[in-house]
Amino acid sequence: MGGKCPPLVQEMTPLLEVKNLHVSYSARTGEVCHALAGVNFDLAPGEILGVLGESGSGKSTLAATFLRLLPSNGKIQKGSVLLEGENLLEASAQDLRKIRGGRIGLIPQEPSSSLHPTLQIGQQVSDVLTAHETLDRRSLNHKTSQLLASVFPKDAQRISRSYPHELSGGQRQRVLIAQAIACGPSLVVADEPTASLDPTTQQEILHLFRTLRQKLGLAMIFITHNPALLAGLADRILVLYAGRIAEIGPAARVLYSPQHPYTAALLRCLPSHFAESRSARKAKPSVIPGEPPDLSLRENGCQFEPRCAERMEVCKSDEPSAAVVNELHEVSCFKFAG
């Protein structure tokens, strides 16, 4: 069992418990791609967990699995995902309609393709409410206005009457956030929510998430490939590589003293900040050699081993399991195996 919640909330039941999750996709050629190969972690109520992973890490598969939105060639091989004690993976279609939006909100990646192009924004937010609640017209309008006001401190009225194409990327993202929180879910999954945004808009959206967490006690799973976005936002960070958790722990520890060789290598790739001397600038950024593994050929041993600067013999043949290095900080690496 890995990735335990912080001790302060250990008396409370975890909001989400992911146990031994294995998800794969099958290609038309018959190849099976193991997108998630044994993921275990818990999430406390009101906690923000950053899921840090690059392309092919399995991060989007994780989001899709929680909401049971895998494509037709995706299969949950084994494991369980308990939301407040109930296994999401066994929920019926009827239950799922209530769960999606009602208990888990999703903020998808591309704002421009997630909004209906010919419906006004107010209507699109109201639609989420009517899907889950029976409200009379007056209450519906009131709630819609409130929601829009919570994400648009000014201009909420004007935005309500606008169409998606009249909004900027950042504004569309705010609408998606309003839709995701509309029915008061206890958990919101955000899949690269700031990917297509300008840095200033990015900061505004991150600030909005912090505010909403404070006001609504929302738990959040924030999926991104950019570690810098998680500093100051996430309580804990989970690093995903080739479908397995490389490392999970308090955000500050993972970012400033990463233990897994992949995390350390990834963080070293970030452009060194504002190096002021001429010689340091235009110094080559550090890179991770090689390519992410082909997930249809799951080789024995640690998936990061071919690219790892600290690899040992055992890494070729065995897969490391999670070892506790510090309170709440776990790493799957033979450097720490007992």
Next chain:
Amino acid sequence: MRPLLKVENLVKHYAAGRSTRSKDRLAALDGVSLSIPSGETLALVGESGSGKSTLALCIACLETPTSGSISFEGIDVATLDENQQRLFRPQIQLVFQDPASSLNPRWTALEIVSEPFLVQRRFTKPDRTVRALQLLDRVAIPRKLAGRRADELSGGQKQRLAIARALALEPKLIILDEALSALDCSVQALIANLLLELQASLGLAYLFITHDFAMAAHLADRIAVMDRGRIVESGPTENILRSPNHEATRALLAAVPRFIESPSVLVTA
């Protein structure tokens, strides 16, 4: 020394307003001047809508400016006739943000990289293949991927392919319009390294357009900050970073998710 590229007072208006007879104008570029010396990198930093991409299109001669001049190696590009233009265009190449839409997904890597030779009617077929393979080598795309279709390549590989295509006609200046923004962090580092290597070995100049101040600071000799169609501040990278003057510059710097290597400080601007 004469700069490679010199842009003076460039203005580009687009018609705004809903009616085709509307006289409203949107000034995407409102008097932009800049210069890039041979072999150097100028980063153009700004938010969406600041005019960076419009500037890129004008410099690459894909848009005609409303007024102002663009000179390349001392020659005003507006004075070139059609034949001269065809000879001139290869000197400036573009790499875009989204390789999925700038590369034909159904063409193979080899076909994509050979296309510039076809367009410019250079070289015989066997020669084109040899040169195309050499270009793939240059950007570290394994030759075994030469026959793969573009949509079968990873994001990083696609972007390398876009760079290889840009190198085909031996340009002197490459304009990279948010070319790294859509890539994973570790892949950005790889491509950034590739760009630096190519610059060192081929003497390329780059116009690096981005909203990522950190990467701009890393790759550029000089930075120019754009805001609402104008360059509001420019200078050597160190100066801009150490003492930004304009409000827009400061706002962009402040918005960079800060990753200070000190355990006691967690900062996001």
